[in-house]
Amino acid sequence: MTTSYDPGFRLSPRHASPMAFSGRSRDFLKVLIAGSLFQIPTFGFYRFWMITKLRRHLWANTQIEGESFEYTGTAKELLIGFLIALAVLGPIYIAYFILTFMAEERYAFASVPLILIMYVLAHFGSYRARKYRASRTLFRGIRFWMKGSGWAYAGRAILWDIATVLTLGLALPWAMASLEGYRMRHTYFGNVQGGFAGTGWSLFKHGWWLWVLGLIALIVGSALTVLTSPIGMMFFPHWIVALEGLKFLGPLVLVVAGIGLLPLAMAIFTRWHIDGLRFAEVSIASKLRLRTFYGLFFKLISSSIGFTIAFAVLSGITAAVAGVFLQDSIAGLQGGEMNATTLSIGILFAVAYLVFLLGFGVLQRYFLGRGLWAAVVTTTAVSNLRSIDAVVAAGQPAGVLGEGLADALDFNVGI
Numbered sequence: 001m002t003t004s005y006d007p008g009f010r011l012s013p014r015h016a017s018p019m020a021f022s023g024r025s026r027d028f029l030k031v032l033i034a035g036s037l038f039q040i041p042t043f044g045f046y047r048f049w050m051i052t053k054l055r056r057h058l059w060a061n062t063q064i065e066g067e068s069f070e071y072t073g074t075a076k077e078l079l080i081g082f083l084i085a086l087a088v089l090g091p092i093y094i095a096y097f098i099l100t101f102m103a104e105e106r107y108a109f110a111s112v113p114l115i116l117i118m119y120v121l122a123h124f125g126s127y128r129a130r131k132y133r134a135s136r137t138l139f140r141g142i143r144f145w146m147k148g149s150g151w152a153y154a155g156r157a158i159l160w161d162i163a164t165v166l167t168l169g170l171a172l173p174w175a176m177a178s179l180e181g182y183r184m185r186h187t188y189f190g191n192v193q194g195g196f197a198g199t200g201w202s203l204f205k206h207g208w209w210l211w212v213l214g215l216i217a218l219i220v221g222s223a224l225t226v227l228t229s230p231i232g233m234m235f236f237p238h239w240i241v242a243l244e245g246l247k248f249l250g251p252l253v254l255v256v257a258g259i260g261l262l263p264l265a266m267a268i269f270t271r272w273h274i275d276g277l278r279f280a281e282v283s284i285a286s287k288l289r290l291r292t293f294y295g296l297f298f299k300l301i302s303s304s305i306g307f308t309i310a311f312a313v314l315s316g317i318t319a320a321v322a323g324v325f326l327q328d329s330i331a332g333l334q335g336g337e338m339n340a341t342t343l344s345i346g347i348l349f350a351v352a353y354l355v356f357l358l359g360f361g362v363l364q365r366y367f368l369g370r371g372l373w374a375a376v377v378t379t380t381a382v383s384n385l386r387s388i389d390a391v392v393a394a395g396q397p398a399g400v401l402g403e404g405l406a407d408a409l410d411f412n413v414g415i
Contacts, residue, residue, distance in 0.1 A: 016285070016381040021374045023061030028370045029362075031057065036358040040351060047407075048078040054415050058370065059137065062377050064385065072397075073136035081132075081404030085125075088401075089408055092117055122409055123154035127183070128402020134187060135398040145395025148186030150402065156182060169211055174200030180273065189279050190391035197283075198276025207268045210261055217257030225250030259301075263293035274380060281387035288379040296375070300367040307359050315352060369415045 035050025052075040059071035096114040131146040138144070160175035177200040187194035204211075227250075267290045274286035 015386065016383045017065045017385050018381045019377045020063045021061055021377040022063065023057055023370075023374070025366075025370065028054065028057055029366060032362050032365055032370075036362050037355075039358065040354055045079070048082070049075040051075075051078060051415065054365070054369070058373050058415060062373075064139075064382055067140060070138040071136055072138060073132070077132075077400045078403055078407070081400030081402070082407050083404070084401055085404030085408040088405075089121075118409060120154055120158065121405055123157040124150040125402050125405030125409060127153040128399070129406040130183065130402070131398040132400060132403045135395065139189070140391075142190040142391055142393050143395050143397075144187065144189050146183075146187050146398065148182065153179070153182060168215060172211075173203035173207065176200070176203060176269070176273075177276075180276070184277065188395055189388065191394045192280045192388055192391050195278040196276045197278055198272050203269070203272045206272065207265065210265055210268070214257065214261055217253055217261075221250045221253035221257070223250070224253060259297070263297045264290065267293040270376065274376070279388060281384045283383045284380060285383065286376070286380050288376060292375045292379070293372075296367050296371045299371070300363060303363050303367070304360060307363065311356055311359065365415065373415070 031050065031053045035046060035053065038046040038050070052071075052073060055071045055073065059069040062069050092114065096111070099113070127148070127150040131148075131150075134144040134146050157175075157179055160171065160178060163171040164175055177196070177198055180198065181196045184194040184196040267288065270293075271286045271288050274284050274288070277284045
Protein backbone atom coordinates (compact mmCIF):
# COMPACT_ATOMS: atom_id res chain seq x y z
CA MET A 1 0.00 0.00 0.00
CA THR A 2 1.36 3.42 -0.95
CA THR A 3 1.60 6.09 1.71
CA SER A 4 0.40 9.42 0.28
CA TYR A 5 1.51 12.89 1.20
CA ASP A 6 -0.99 14.98 3.14
CA PRO A 7 -0.48 18.67 2.23
CA GLY A 8 -2.35 19.74 5.35
CA PHE A 9 0.01 17.96 7.73
CA ARG A 10 2.18 20.20 9.88
CA LEU A 11 5.45 18.71 11.01
CA SER A 12 7.00 19.06 14.43
CA PRO A 13 10.54 20.48 14.66
CA ARG A 14 11.32 17.86 17.28
CA HIS A 15 13.46 14.82 16.54
CA ALA A 16 15.41 16.68 13.86
CA SER A 17 18.43 14.78 12.55
CA PRO A 18 21.18 17.01 11.08
CA MET A 19 22.73 15.78 7.86
CA ALA A 20 26.49 15.45 7.53
CA PHE A 21 29.03 15.37 4.71
CA SER A 22 32.30 13.51 5.30
CA GLY A 23 33.90 13.69 1.86
CA ARG A 24 37.38 15.19 1.60
CA SER A 25 37.77 17.92 -0.99
CA ARG A 26 41.16 16.65 -2.16
CA ASP A 27 39.72 13.20 -2.95
CA PHE A 28 37.00 14.79 -5.06
CA LEU A 29 39.50 17.10 -6.75
CA LYS A 30 41.86 14.25 -7.64
CA VAL A 31 39.07 12.31 -9.34
CA LEU A 32 37.89 15.47 -11.10
CA ILE A 33 41.32 16.50 -12.44
CA ALA A 34 42.35 13.00 -13.48
CA GLY A 35 38.98 12.37 -15.12
CA SER A 36 39.12 15.66 -17.01
CA LEU A 37 42.61 14.93 -18.35
CA PHE A 38 41.62 11.40 -19.41
CA GLN A 39 38.89 12.93 -21.55
CA ILE A 40 41.52 14.26 -23.97
CA PRO A 41 42.94 10.90 -25.23
CA THR A 42 39.48 9.26 -25.02
CA PHE A 43 37.80 12.03 -27.06
CA GLY A 44 35.52 12.92 -24.15
CA PHE A 45 34.10 9.44 -23.52
CA TYR A 46 35.85 9.07 -20.15
CA ARG A 47 33.45 11.66 -18.72
CA PHE A 48 30.88 8.91 -18.10
CA TRP A 49 33.30 7.14 -15.76
CA MET A 50 34.33 10.43 -14.15
CA ILE A 51 30.72 11.48 -13.49
CA THR A 52 29.93 8.06 -11.99
CA LYS A 53 32.91 8.28 -9.61
CA LEU A 54 32.00 11.84 -8.58
CA ARG A 55 28.39 10.89 -7.86
CA ARG A 56 29.41 7.87 -5.82
CA HIS A 57 31.75 10.08 -3.80
CA LEU A 58 29.03 12.63 -3.05
CA TRP A 59 26.27 10.11 -2.35
CA ALA A 60 28.44 7.85 -0.14
CA ASN A 61 29.68 10.76 1.98
CA THR A 62 26.20 12.21 2.59
CA GLN A 63 24.76 10.85 5.83
CA ILE A 64 21.73 11.08 8.08
CA GLU A 65 22.23 9.67 11.57
CA GLY A 66 25.38 7.93 10.34
CA GLU A 67 23.61 6.19 7.44
CA SER A 68 24.88 7.00 3.96
CA PHE A 69 23.19 7.25 0.60
CA GLU A 70 24.28 4.97 -2.22
CA TYR A 71 24.55 5.66 -5.94
CA THR A 72 24.14 2.52 -8.05
CA GLY A 73 24.39 3.99 -11.54
CA THR A 74 27.22 2.88 -13.82
CA ALA A 75 29.34 4.50 -16.48
CA LYS A 76 28.14 1.89 -18.97
CA GLU A 77 24.55 3.03 -18.44
CA LEU A 78 25.51 6.66 -19.07
CA LEU A 79 27.37 5.68 -22.24
CA ILE A 80 24.44 3.61 -23.53
CA GLY A 81 22.04 6.47 -22.78
CA PHE A 82 24.26 8.88 -24.69
CA LEU A 83 24.43 6.56 -27.70
CA ILE A 84 20.64 6.11 -27.67
CA ALA A 85 20.23 9.88 -27.52
CA LEU A 86 22.55 10.26 -30.51
CA ALA A 87 20.44 7.72 -32.40
CA VAL A 88 17.37 9.84 -31.64
CA LEU A 89 18.99 13.17 -32.42
CA GLY A 90 20.91 11.99 -35.49
CA PRO A 91 17.91 11.83 -37.86
CA ILE A 92 16.73 15.20 -36.53
CA TYR A 93 20.06 16.82 -37.39
CA ILE A 94 20.09 15.16 -40.81
CA ALA A 95 16.56 16.39 -41.54
CA TYR A 96 17.58 19.87 -40.39
CA PHE A 97 20.60 19.82 -42.72
CA ILE A 98 18.44 18.79 -45.67
CA LEU A 99 15.84 21.41 -44.79
CA THR A 100 18.39 24.22 -44.59
CA PHE A 101 19.95 23.09 -47.87
CA MET A 102 16.57 23.14 -49.62
CA ALA A 103 15.54 26.46 -48.04
CA GLU A 104 18.87 28.25 -48.18
CA GLU A 105 17.28 31.61 -48.85
CA ARG A 106 15.12 31.22 -45.75
CA TYR A 107 17.85 29.79 -43.51
CA ALA A 108 16.81 31.78 -40.44
CA PHE A 109 13.30 30.37 -40.55
CA ALA A 110 14.54 26.86 -41.36
CA SER A 111 16.28 26.69 -37.97
CA VAL A 112 13.07 27.36 -36.04
CA PRO A 113 11.76 23.75 -36.15
CA LEU A 114 15.10 22.42 -34.83
CA ILE A 115 15.13 24.93 -31.99
CA LEU A 116 11.58 24.01 -31.01
CA ILE A 117 12.34 20.28 -31.10
CA MET A 118 15.45 20.71 -28.95
CA TYR A 119 13.52 22.93 -26.56
CA VAL A 120 10.84 20.26 -26.03
CA LEU A 121 13.45 17.49 -25.73
CA ALA A 122 15.34 19.53 -23.13
CA HIS A 123 12.30 19.56 -20.81
CA PHE A 124 11.55 15.90 -21.55
CA GLY A 125 15.17 14.92 -20.93
CA SER A 126 15.43 16.86 -17.66
CA TYR A 127 12.50 14.91 -16.19
CA ARG A 128 13.77 11.57 -17.44
CA ALA A 129 17.26 12.37 -16.13
CA ARG A 130 15.79 13.02 -12.68
CA LYS A 131 13.95 9.68 -12.87
CA TYR A 132 17.23 7.96 -13.67
CA ARG A 133 19.16 9.55 -10.80
CA ALA A 134 16.35 8.95 -8.33
CA SER A 135 16.12 5.26 -9.21
CA ARG A 136 19.89 4.90 -8.78
CA THR A 137 19.79 6.41 -5.29
CA LEU A 138 19.38 4.13 -2.27
CA PHE A 139 19.03 4.91 1.44
CA ARG A 140 18.97 2.10 3.98
CA GLY A 141 18.92 -0.23 0.99
CA ILE A 142 15.57 1.22 -0.20
CA ARG A 143 15.34 2.74 -3.67
CA PHE A 144 14.01 6.18 -4.59
CA TRP A 145 12.01 6.06 -7.82
CA MET A 146 9.62 8.09 -9.92
CA LYS A 147 6.45 7.71 -11.92
CA GLY A 148 5.03 10.27 -14.30
CA SER A 149 5.44 11.05 -17.99
CA GLY A 150 8.32 13.05 -19.37
CA TRP A 151 6.06 14.34 -22.15
CA ALA A 152 3.38 15.44 -19.67
CA TYR A 153 6.04 17.26 -17.67
CA ALA A 154 7.41 18.89 -20.84
CA GLY A 155 3.92 20.14 -21.73
CA ARG A 156 3.50 21.68 -18.28
CA ALA A 157 6.95 23.25 -18.40
CA ILE A 158 6.34 24.78 -21.83
CA LEU A 159 3.05 26.34 -20.75
CA TRP A 160 4.72 27.78 -17.66
CA ASP A 161 7.61 29.10 -19.79
CA ILE A 162 5.09 30.94 -21.98
CA ALA A 163 3.40 32.40 -18.90
CA THR A 164 6.77 33.44 -17.48
CA VAL A 165 7.78 35.23 -20.68
CA LEU A 166 4.41 36.98 -21.04
CA THR A 167 4.61 38.24 -17.43
CA LEU A 168 8.27 39.27 -17.72
CA GLY A 169 9.26 36.65 -15.16
CA LEU A 170 6.53 37.43 -12.63
CA ALA A 171 4.99 33.95 -12.98
CA LEU A 172 8.32 32.20 -12.32
CA PRO A 173 7.71 31.41 -8.59
CA TRP A 174 4.38 29.76 -9.41
CA ALA A 175 5.99 27.88 -12.29
CA MET A 176 8.70 26.53 -10.01
CA ALA A 177 6.18 25.49 -7.36
CA SER A 178 3.92 23.77 -9.88
CA LEU A 179 6.72 21.88 -11.63
CA GLU A 180 8.42 20.79 -8.41
CA GLY A 181 5.04 19.73 -7.06
CA TYR A 182 4.54 17.53 -10.13
CA ARG A 183 8.02 16.02 -9.76
CA MET A 184 7.67 15.32 -6.05
CA ARG A 185 4.14 13.87 -6.33
CA HIS A 186 5.61 11.31 -8.67
CA THR A 187 8.67 10.63 -6.50
CA TYR A 188 8.70 7.71 -4.05
CA PHE A 189 10.98 6.34 -1.39
CA GLY A 190 10.03 2.69 -1.43
CA ASN A 191 6.26 2.71 -0.98
CA VAL A 192 6.21 6.22 0.54
CA GLN A 193 5.04 8.97 -1.80
CA GLY A 194 6.75 12.33 -1.85
CA GLY A 195 5.17 15.76 -1.81
CA PHE A 196 6.04 19.42 -1.99
CA ALA A 197 4.71 22.01 0.46
CA GLY A 198 6.29 25.07 -1.14
CA THR A 199 4.01 27.57 -2.88
CA GLY A 200 4.55 30.17 -5.52
CA TRP A 201 3.30 32.87 -3.19
CA SER A 202 5.78 31.97 -0.44
CA LEU A 203 8.67 32.10 -2.93
CA PHE A 204 7.39 35.37 -4.37
CA LYS A 205 7.20 36.98 -0.91
CA HIS A 206 10.87 36.16 -0.32
CA GLY A 207 12.14 37.21 -3.74
CA TRP A 208 9.80 39.82 -5.23
CA TRP A 209 12.39 42.52 -4.76
CA LEU A 210 14.87 40.51 -6.84
CA TRP A 211 12.37 40.50 -9.67
CA VAL A 212 12.02 44.29 -9.40
CA LEU A 213 15.79 44.84 -9.35
CA GLY A 214 16.30 42.40 -12.22
CA LEU A 215 13.62 44.09 -14.31
CA ILE A 216 15.14 47.53 -13.66
CA ALA A 217 18.61 46.25 -14.60
CA LEU A 218 17.24 44.64 -17.76
CA ILE A 219 15.46 47.84 -18.83
CA VAL A 220 18.43 50.10 -18.04
CA GLY A 221 21.00 47.75 -19.60
CA SER A 222 18.94 47.20 -22.74
CA ALA A 223 18.20 50.92 -23.10
CA LEU A 224 21.90 51.81 -22.82
CA THR A 225 22.81 49.11 -25.30
CA VAL A 226 20.25 50.33 -27.84
CA LEU A 227 21.14 54.02 -27.36
CA THR A 228 24.85 53.37 -27.93
CA SER A 229 24.21 51.18 -30.97
CA PRO A 230 24.12 52.46 -34.59
CA ILE A 231 20.31 52.37 -34.43
CA GLY A 232 20.30 54.58 -31.34
CA MET A 233 22.76 56.96 -32.94
CA MET A 234 20.43 57.26 -35.91
CA PHE A 235 17.54 58.49 -33.77
CA PHE A 236 19.62 60.58 -31.33
CA PRO A 237 22.44 62.04 -33.47
CA HIS A 238 23.21 64.83 -31.01
CA TRP A 239 24.16 62.25 -28.41
CA ILE A 240 26.78 60.63 -30.59
CA VAL A 241 29.74 62.33 -28.95
CA ALA A 242 28.39 61.82 -25.42
CA LEU A 243 27.47 58.16 -25.95
CA GLU A 244 30.47 57.09 -28.02
CA GLY A 245 32.56 56.24 -24.98
CA LEU A 246 29.71 54.59 -23.08
CA LYS A 247 29.13 51.54 -25.27
CA PHE A 248 30.32 49.25 -22.50
CA LEU A 249 27.76 50.53 -19.95
CA GLY A 250 24.77 48.48 -21.16
CA PRO A 251 26.51 45.08 -21.05
CA LEU A 252 28.26 46.11 -17.82
CA VAL A 253 24.93 46.82 -16.09
CA LEU A 254 23.59 43.40 -17.13
CA VAL A 255 26.76 41.56 -16.06
CA VAL A 256 26.98 43.31 -12.67
CA ALA A 257 23.28 42.71 -12.05
CA GLY A 258 23.67 39.05 -12.97
CA ILE A 259 26.69 38.54 -10.70
CA GLY A 260 25.03 40.39 -7.83
CA LEU A 261 21.52 38.95 -8.07
CA LEU A 262 22.18 35.36 -9.15
CA PRO A 263 23.63 34.17 -5.80
CA LEU A 264 20.73 35.87 -4.01
CA ALA A 265 18.17 34.15 -6.23
CA MET A 266 19.89 30.77 -5.85
CA ALA A 267 20.04 31.09 -2.07
CA ILE A 268 16.36 32.03 -1.74
CA PHE A 269 15.25 29.31 -4.16
CA THR A 270 17.42 26.60 -2.57
CA ARG A 271 16.14 27.20 0.96
CA TRP A 272 12.54 27.42 -0.26
CA HIS A 273 12.97 24.23 -2.27
CA ILE A 274 14.56 22.23 0.56
CA ASP A 275 12.02 23.40 3.12
CA GLY A 276 9.18 22.26 0.89
CA LEU A 277 10.32 18.64 0.40
CA ARG A 278 8.20 15.97 2.08
CA PHE A 279 8.01 12.19 2.31
CA ALA A 280 4.89 11.34 4.32
CA GLU A 281 5.65 12.74 7.81
CA VAL A 282 9.31 13.42 7.04
CA SER A 283 10.21 17.08 6.49
CA ILE A 284 13.47 18.80 5.64
CA ALA A 285 14.66 22.19 6.87
CA SER A 286 17.58 24.29 5.65
CA LYS A 287 19.72 26.89 7.42
CA LEU A 288 21.75 27.72 4.34
CA ARG A 289 23.07 31.27 4.47
CA LEU A 290 23.36 33.82 1.72
CA ARG A 291 27.05 34.38 2.39
CA THR A 292 27.68 30.72 1.51
CA PHE A 293 26.46 31.31 -2.04
CA TYR A 294 28.42 34.52 -2.41
CA GLY A 295 31.51 32.79 -1.04
CA LEU A 296 31.25 29.99 -3.60
CA PHE A 297 30.61 32.41 -6.47
CA PHE A 298 33.53 34.60 -5.39
CA LYS A 299 35.83 31.57 -5.20
CA LEU A 300 34.70 30.42 -8.63
CA ILE A 301 35.18 33.84 -10.24
CA SER A 302 38.53 34.57 -8.56
CA SER A 303 39.91 31.09 -9.27
CA SER A 304 38.76 31.34 -12.90
CA ILE A 305 40.58 34.66 -13.28
CA GLY A 306 43.67 33.23 -11.59
CA PHE A 307 43.57 30.13 -13.80
CA THR A 308 43.24 32.27 -16.93
CA ILE A 309 46.22 34.44 -15.96
CA ALA A 310 48.37 31.45 -15.01
CA PHE A 311 47.46 29.63 -18.23
CA ALA A 312 48.21 32.72 -20.33
CA VAL A 313 51.61 33.22 -18.65
CA LEU A 314 52.54 29.57 -18.98
CA SER A 315 51.41 29.48 -22.61
CA GLY A 316 53.42 32.63 -23.36
CA ILE A 317 56.57 31.19 -21.81
CA THR A 318 56.12 27.88 -23.62
CA ALA A 319 55.52 29.63 -26.94
CA ALA A 320 58.60 31.82 -26.47
CA VAL A 321 60.82 28.85 -25.65
CA ALA A 322 59.39 26.82 -28.53
CA GLY A 323 59.89 29.75 -30.89
CA VAL A 324 63.62 29.79 -30.19
CA PHE A 325 64.12 26.10 -30.97
CA LEU A 326 61.58 25.78 -33.79
CA GLN A 327 62.21 28.89 -35.86
CA ASP A 328 62.62 26.99 -39.12
CA SER A 329 59.45 24.94 -38.61
CA ILE A 330 57.43 28.03 -37.69
CA ALA A 331 58.74 29.81 -40.77
CA GLY A 332 57.71 26.83 -42.87
CA LEU A 333 54.26 26.89 -41.30
CA GLN A 334 53.90 30.58 -42.11
CA GLY A 335 54.98 29.85 -45.66
CA GLY A 336 52.32 27.22 -46.09
CA GLU A 337 54.62 24.20 -45.77
CA MET A 338 53.61 21.22 -43.64
CA ASN A 339 55.91 18.78 -41.88
CA ALA A 340 55.89 16.59 -38.78
CA THR A 341 57.05 19.39 -36.49
CA THR A 342 54.42 21.86 -37.61
CA LEU A 343 51.76 19.16 -37.29
CA SER A 344 52.95 18.52 -33.73
CA ILE A 345 52.69 22.24 -32.99
CA GLY A 346 49.11 22.25 -34.23
CA ILE A 347 48.24 19.26 -32.06
CA LEU A 348 49.85 20.91 -29.03
CA PHE A 349 47.79 24.05 -29.59
CA ALA A 350 44.63 21.95 -29.81
CA VAL A 351 45.49 20.07 -26.61
CA ALA A 352 46.28 23.33 -24.83
CA TYR A 353 42.90 24.72 -25.87
CA LEU A 354 41.15 21.59 -24.54
CA VAL A 355 43.06 21.82 -21.25
CA PHE A 356 41.97 25.44 -20.96
CA LEU A 357 38.29 24.55 -21.43
CA LEU A 358 38.50 21.52 -19.14
CA GLY A 359 40.13 23.68 -16.48
CA PHE A 360 37.00 25.84 -16.29
CA GLY A 361 34.91 22.68 -16.09
CA VAL A 362 36.98 21.49 -13.13
CA LEU A 363 36.51 24.78 -11.30
CA GLN A 364 32.75 24.82 -11.93
CA ARG A 365 32.23 21.24 -10.74
CA TYR A 366 34.46 21.77 -7.71
CA PHE A 367 32.84 24.95 -6.41
CA LEU A 368 29.26 24.77 -7.71
CA GLY A 369 29.12 20.97 -7.72
CA ARG A 370 30.96 19.66 -4.69
CA GLY A 371 31.09 22.96 -2.79
CA LEU A 372 27.39 23.69 -3.05
CA TRP A 373 26.48 20.05 -2.33
CA ALA A 374 28.52 20.04 0.89
CA ALA A 375 27.14 23.43 1.95
CA VAL A 376 23.53 22.34 1.43
CA VAL A 377 24.00 19.00 3.20
CA THR A 378 25.74 20.40 6.27
CA THR A 379 23.06 23.06 6.80
CA THR A 380 20.10 20.70 6.40
CA ALA A 381 18.19 18.73 9.05
CA VAL A 382 15.61 15.96 8.60
CA SER A 383 12.64 15.72 10.99
CA ASN A 384 10.55 12.66 11.91
CA LEU A 385 12.90 10.21 10.20
CA ARG A 386 11.49 7.43 12.39
CA SER A 387 8.18 7.71 10.56
CA ILE A 388 9.63 5.84 7.56
CA ASP A 389 11.24 3.01 9.53
CA ALA A 390 8.59 0.63 8.20
CA VAL A 391 8.99 1.62 4.55
CA VAL A 392 8.74 -1.24 2.04
CA ALA A 393 10.94 -1.51 -1.04
CA ALA A 394 9.21 -0.73 -4.35
CA GLY A 395 9.91 0.61 -7.82
CA GLN A 396 12.29 -0.34 -10.60
CA PRO A 397 15.37 1.37 -12.11
CA ALA A 398 14.41 3.91 -14.78
CA GLY A 399 15.75 3.98 -18.33
CA VAL A 400 18.87 5.84 -19.37
CA LEU A 401 17.49 7.96 -22.24
CA GLY A 402 17.01 11.07 -20.09
CA GLU A 403 20.63 11.17 -18.94
CA GLY A 404 21.74 10.60 -22.52
CA LEU A 405 19.64 13.49 -23.82
CA ALA A 406 20.92 15.73 -21.02
CA ASP A 407 24.49 14.97 -22.03
CA ALA A 408 23.92 15.10 -25.82
CA LEU A 409 22.06 18.43 -25.60
CA ASP A 410 24.64 19.79 -23.13
CA PHE A 411 22.15 21.00 -20.52
CA ASN A 412 23.24 18.54 -17.83
CA VAL A 413 24.44 21.04 -15.26
CA GLY A 414 26.03 20.11 -11.97
CA ILE A 415 27.20 16.59 -11.19
